[in-house]
Amino acid sequence: MFSGLGDFLSSGTSWAFFIFALLAIGGAIFMISFTKVVHMVIAVALTFISLAGLYVILEAEFVAFVQVLIYAGAISILMIFGIMMTKHRQEEEEGPKRPWHEGLAILGAVGLFGVLFYAIQKSTFVSSENLDVGKDNTLEIGKLLYNVHVIPFEIMSVLLTVAFIGAIVVAKREED
Amino acid sequence: MGTIITPYLTLAAILFCIGLYGALTKKNGVIVLLSIELMLNAVNLNLIAFSKLGDHPALTGQIFSLFNITIAAAEAAVGIAILIAIYRNRGTADVTDLDSMKR
Numbered sequence: 403m404f405s406g407l408g409d410f411l412s413s414g415t416s417w418a419f420f421i422f423a424l425l426a427i428g429g430a431i432f433m434i435s436f437t438k439v440v441h442m443v444i445a446v447a448l449t450f451i452s453l454a455g456l457y458v459i460l461e462a463e464f465v466a467f468v469q470v471l472i473y474a475g476a477i478s479i480l481m482i483f484g485i486m487m488t489k490h491r492q493e494e495e496e497g498p499k500r501p502w503h504e505g506l507a508i509l510g511a512v513g514l515f516g517v518l519f520y521a522i523q524k525s526t527f528v529s530s531e532n533l534d535v536g537k538d539n540t541l542e543i544g545k546l547l548y549n550v551h552v553i554p555f556e557i558m559s560v561l562l563t564v565a566f567i568g569a570i571v572v573a574k575r576e577e578d
Numbered sequence: 579m580g581t582i583i584t585p586y587l588t589l590a591a592i593l594f595c596i597g598l599y600g601a602l603t604k605k606n607g608v609i610v611l612l613s614i615e616l617m618l619n620a621v622n623l624n625l626i627a628f629s630k631l632g633d634h635p636a637l638t639g640q641i642f643s644l645f646n647i648t649i650a651a652a653e654a655a656v657g658i659a660i661l662i663a664i665y666r667n668r669g670t671a672d673v674t675d676l677d678s679m680k681r
Binding site for chain 2: 419423426427430431433434439442443446449450453456457460461462464465468469472473476477480481483484485487488489503504507508510511512514515518519522523527528542543546547551554558561562565566568569570572573575576
């Protein structure tokens with residue numbers, strides 16, 4: 403089951419993966435368990451930055467920096483502004499009012515993880531050839547994006563414009 | 579073979595399940611949105627891991643993860659806008675109070 407584990411823990415890349423993975427899971431668990439909402443946002447920003455580190459390990463530098471810019475920068479700040487615009491009692495109240503609901507959620511999440519873990523451990527993944535990204539990862543992504551995937555790219559830009567205009571219209575005050 | 583893909587997939591599964599639990603149980607609307615972002619991030623990690631260590635490694639996985647990040651940004655912006663509008667009308671951002679369609 404864990405046959406690759408000894409091999410896995412013998413190189414520096416694997417230790418970097420281990421540290422980043424610990425930071426990511428720790429940030430996610432702190433997000434669940436903290437009581438103040440601002441602390442939750444800071445914890446999940448730690449998870450996003452750790453995932454950017456994992457992307458660097460996986461030789462996806464451009465996606466890593468996009469991750470830092472969009473997630474750790476934009477989305478975290480957006481969530482903090484959302485917290486500021488809506489008043490909170492500053493504490494998630496202690497003690498679940500619906501214990502059966504919480505229990506069912508724990509059961510569902512752990513069950514899903516069990517199924518996923520079983521499937522991942524049962525399947526065999528072969529890495530046939532190594533990824534050839536050339537010297538410049540960003541250059542290769544740009545070539546692909548403007549040659550092969552140019553229509554999805556343009557549709558994505560239209561979608562982003564429409565979504566942001568819609569967000570402004572929805573959040574605007576009614577009276578003016 | 580230096581690296582294997584199984585640890586990345588397991589980490590993504592753990593993050594996805596934590597995000598699912600948060601999205602199902604948290605009362606604060608902003609935190610529910612953050613949990614959904616966490617689930618999308620787990621999917622991005624899967625895409626990039628398969629883009630390097632999969633059966634046919636190619637840059638297409640990274641392209642798809644860029645599209646995914648874009649969709650996540652749009653979703654977060656619209657979600658926060660809807661939350662602000664709800665807060666202005668109802669005076670609460672608690673998702674358990676938004677049950678007027680049940681009555």
